[in-house]
Amino acid sequence: MKLIGRNLSPYSRRIAIAMTLLDVPHEREYLSVTADPDRGLEINPVGRVPVLELDDGERLIESGVILDYLMELVGPAKSLVPPHGRSRRDCLQLMAIATGVLDKAVAAIYEVRRRPAEKVHEPWRQHLLIQATGGLKALEAHKQNPWMLGDFLTLADISAGVTVSFLRVMLPELVPADAWPKLYDLCERCEALAAFQAHPLETP
Missing domain, CATH: 1.20.1050.10 (Glutathione S-transferase Yfyf (Class Pi); Chain A, domain 2)
Known part of the structure; x- marks a missing residue:
């Protein structure tokens, strides 16, 4: 998996921190969509970060969606959201x-x-x-x-x-x-x- 976005973005940073806490291996692409708007639009229809690129090429956008995916990935025993x-x-x-x-x-x-x-x-x-x-x-x-x-x-x-x-x-x-x-x-x-x-x- 690859997490795209800089740690200047608190939205990107909270994904990176969660992935580290959960021991989810990932690469990083430290992208500034202000500096490289074309790349931003290439990976996200609205040109924003964070974006999580999965191993099969699927891209997830918006930090809430990405976190939901990560909690499902690690399962309820490791999830950082209470189950109910x-x-x-x-x-x-x-x-x-x-x-x-x-x-x-x-x-x-x-x-x-x-x-x-x-x-x-x-x-x-x-x-x-x-x-x-x-x-x-x-x-x-x-x-x-x-x-x-x-x-x-x-x-x-x-x-x-x-x-x-x-x-x-x-x-x-x-x-x-x-x-x-x-x-x-x-x-x-x-x-x-x-x-x-x-x-x-x-x-x-």
Whole structure:
């Protein structure tokens, strides 16, 4: 298998970390679709990463789809999503919130970095930041000890961990340490894991 995408992308990074935690062998193609949009469109109809290319040539797109495939691949005994009940729903909900925070934060970053200064719409950027903050509040409120769901590591932790790490670098004003003590604790726990250290966050 080949995972395509840079570790600057938290969506790609969470796949790489999960694959390492699950001992799923894979190669990497560190693609920037901004630098090489033609390659992006070649592997994904909408030109985005991550993409997981399977051994038979099938390509899976979108990190949620890829993670679902990986959990099916390793089976319920190794899955990083609880098998049923409230804990499963909580895990999936928290993953959705974490990626929602990323979606809004990335849009806010692009509003400044991808537009000429005179075309930045600050009210829209502030709206995006409010939405991202709402998601962070939900994650902070739900965080148990030591992990999001208590004693066991799940994809909710990986998703929240890569989100906070990304924001600390790319949008630090959104995540001051004193505002999110539980999420900072989670981020530090995650980044101390060998699987996280094997796929460090890239900087632009």
